[in-house]
Amino acid sequence: MTRFLHHLGRSSAAHPWRTVGAWVLAAVLATLAGGALGGTTRDDFDVEGAPALAGIQSLREHFPGSGAAGSSAQVVVHDPAGTPLDGASVADVASRLAQVEHVTSVGAPRWSGDRDTALLAVSLDAPVTDPDLAGGRGAEALEAAVQGAAPGLQVELGGELPNVSTGEVRGTGELVGAAVALLLMVVVLGTVVAAGLPLLVALTGLAVSAAGVTLLAAVTEVSTTAPTVAVMVGLGVGIDYALLLVTRHLEHLRAGLPVTEAAGRAAATAGRSVVFAAAIVLVSLMGLPLAGLPMYSSFGFATGIAVVAVAAAALTLVPALCGILGRRLLPRRERRERRDGALRPAVPAQRTRRPAPWSARWAAAVARRPVPWAVAASALVLALAAPALDMRTFPRDVSNNPADSTTRQAYDIVAAEYGAGANGPLTVVVDRAAVGDAGVAAARERLLAEDEVVAVGEPVVSPDGQVAVLEAQPASGPADERTHALVERLRAELDGAQVTGSTAMQSDIAVLLSERLWLVVGVVVAVSMLLLAAMFRSLVVPLKAAVLNLLSIGAAYGVVTAVFQWGWGAGLLGVDHPMPVSSFLPILLFAILFGLSMDYEVFLLSRIREHWLRTGEARSAVVQGLAATGRVISTAAAVMVVVFLGFATEADVVVRQLGLGMAVAVALDATVVRMVLVPASMALLGRASWWLPAWIDRLLPRIEAEAADQQPGRDHEGERAGALG
Structure with missing residues (x-):
């Protein structure tokens, strides 16, 4: 892979306009194809295995065309x-x-x-x-x-x-987030040109992926929220991938390499991390179909298209644009100093001792006292995660819509005039052929006798006389815990009847997703750990990475619960009352965040492993790895946080909660986890971090990690593996 990526980077930089032209053509063709052949998004709530589906199918069978x-x-x-x-x-x-x-x-x-x-x-x-x-x-x-x-x-x-109709995506918060992200990159990279490059590359990849999602909607059902989630994730990782490559390219330029060779080296080294990080994200997203909900598969596929598109754009467009811009990517002061230095007569170089980067000094301080740092950081993360123990979920509740929307206005008026339950009536389908009219009357009497039911309509008999339908109004709203308990109680006590309707289906979805969460978590974590073990030749590193990622995700769950369900600081996001956490959030947030967290894990561990293989010093490798990546990871994380917070201002409650949760998790992951828990844990483990039994080493495939300054194709894996195998 190294040789291929090196050739790809050099070729793109050497023939930049060919690469740029290919992307422009791809974007135009994809857009035209999407417009001509693309489908429309829609939400399908026919969930196999949900008890409410049987009642809905019975209505379709016995009330055709009605x-x-x-x-x-x-x-x-x-x-x-x-x-x-x-x-x-x-x-x-x-x-x-x-x-x-x-x-x-x-x-x-x-x-x-x-x-x-x-x-x-x-x-x-x-x-x-x-x-x-x-x-x-x-x-x-x-x-x-x-x-x-x-x-x-x-x-x-x-x-x-x-x-079920989605609100219009306003995009104001996203534009502000993109502007702030651009400003952050200007500060770090030193020039507007270099800072704008990652954003341009990410937007180009998203343009192609948007057409891909539209084409996907023509052949399968795609949720109305899936394109927004795909843009959110694609924009974040696209900027990250491009930023990593640009940063490496600038390092090689400063080392005196020609522009094309610097681009090739950046693609061969940082590009491998990009490929592997994107693969981890895709593995996480492919766990979504295990949730058993059709729209979850569309979230995974749509977001996967975006990730692949922005990764491909980063690996080809970044070298091409670097080739076009040449040394103009460097700050003007550096270019002037280099030009003046070339004109002045050579003088003996003065040996100066440059101060260590702040990230190296920080890592060294944590490594000297790892136990108290690890305890303090773990306590903070666990405290943030604690509210998740009280998390209550419900898929969709219109009372959470913006106060000025017609659906929210209707909900509030109906609740005030008729009672909250009028917004989510239950439909009871009675098998009249089996229980007769007496059974239908008994079912109605049972509903009237229920304390949590305030009104029951007259039975409506199907044209074929096989079933009778009763509509019952609960005393509580659709998302209320009492309504869910009422549904379960009526199903247990009504013979020959099915409790269905939109409210009952939403309740079933909440149960289904909570039950499937651990299946998705188990599969994604297991596959990701195998990939990490193959890349870093260690069993301890993948286990540590999984535990730390789960900690940051748990903290994201806790903050979302505290803000939306408990109402702590909810007004800052325009939320006017406490609400349940969306049932779609836990699995969706986990799948996306686990992959994104592994991005930073790959970037950091690649550098740590590079120093470990070269020196064999476990603790100094951590310090050097953090010193090499601290700035770029902090910048990339800050960019992601502001982008995700922009999406947290949207009207759709799933997007809003997802944006906040992802911003919190990425911020914690890049600060508390990467800057404290990783160096502290690896300092405590020492050489044991790289332990891998020889028999497992033989079974695992080899996926090469980034090795920054090697010539393409050179492999020094065996330098340290023998001592630890």
Whole structure:
């Protein structure tokens, strides 16, 4: 791989416009293909194994072509002044809704006690995943129909169809984050040109990946949130990968290498770390399909496309742009000093002792007293992780939407006028053929006798007479723990009946994801440890890396729980009330963060191993490795943090919680973990860090780590392995 990457880097730098032209052509062709052949995103909540799915399938079978087999919406007509509504205004809204495509019926208005609010139930003959309704199109059609109706009154949309439509991605926070990231790179790299290069490369890769995700949506279902998550991760890692390569390239330029050779050396050394880091991220993402939820697979595939695209852009575009810019990447002061030095007569060089980098001094201080440093850092991380023990999850709750959104407005009005449970009614499908009308009546009586049920509708019999449907309104809202307990209790006590509907399905998804979390964790950790063992020829290093990564991820869980569920500092993110953590978050956050954390692990351990192989001094290798990578890892982490915090300002609660969790984990990983726990633990372990039994060494494939200053192809692996095998 080293020879290939060295050749790729030299070739890209030697023929830069050919490489740039190839990427421009790829971006144009991908965009055209995406526009012509691409599909649309949609959320599929038909989860195999979920108890609610059986009821939904029964409705589709016995109510073909009707609203019971399709989707639904609620339209709220409300007078903010509290004046009783005019029936004609409500009838006008209902008639407009009835003309919308796919609408099969608009129910009679359900009046509030003071008649200042009317609730209209809208039934559609297609599910929310139908191309005509997915991606917000169904909600937009309903909103357009009621536009201008009922002047002076408040008309808001809620219920199943509007609630699954994603909010518009504003992008303001992301732009601010990108600007701050650019400023950070200017400070570190010294020039605007060098700082802008990683951002340009990352954006180029994302442009190609966006078209790839669109094409993916044409052949499989892609969640509406998946493209946003893909951009979030792709932007972060793309800047990181490019920054690592640019930093190495500048090191080689300062060492006096020609531009093309500096690019080749950077690709051959730092490029290997980029390839391996991207592979670890992909391994983590491929654990998502194990969650058993269709949209989780789309998160993994969409984000994987973004990671591959930005990694490819970093490995080719960075050398090409470095070839075009030449020594202009260096600060002007350095270029002037080099030019003046070349013109002056040679004088005997004065031997000067340069002060050690701050990261080396820090690592040495930690290595001298590893135990207290390790205890203090572990205590901090565990304290941040502690709130995760109280984490409560729920997939989607409209009460968490922005206060100015129509779905949130509808939710609040319905909760105030009809009770919180009216926002998430339960559908009970009774097998009338098996239990008869007496059984249907008994099921209704049981529902009426339940303390947590405040209203039960009259049974609706299917056209074939096989099933009867009852709608029950819980006393609590969809995300309330009492609603979940009610669903489980009714399923246990109602014979010949299925409890289903959107609320019941969301409850089932929460249970399913919590059960699958440990399967995903186990598989991802095991495969990642095997890859690390193959790369670093050690059993201890992968185990330590996995433990430390899990600590930082646990801290991210804890902070998200404290902010969103407990409400600590929630106002800073525009959250106006405590809410459950999204059920999608734990597995998604783990899969992404485990891969991202391994990025820094690979960057740092590659340098540590390089010094270890050369000197055999375990403690000094840690100090030297941290000295070589401290600045670039800190900068890369700071860039990621500001980018992720930008996404934490979005309206979508999954994106918001994911952005905060990733920012917290990356910040901890680059500071507490990499700057304290890694040097402290490796100083305590010493030579044992690189222990690998000989028989395992023979079984493991060899994946070469970065070796900064070797000629391509040279291998000195055997220098230290024999002593530790």
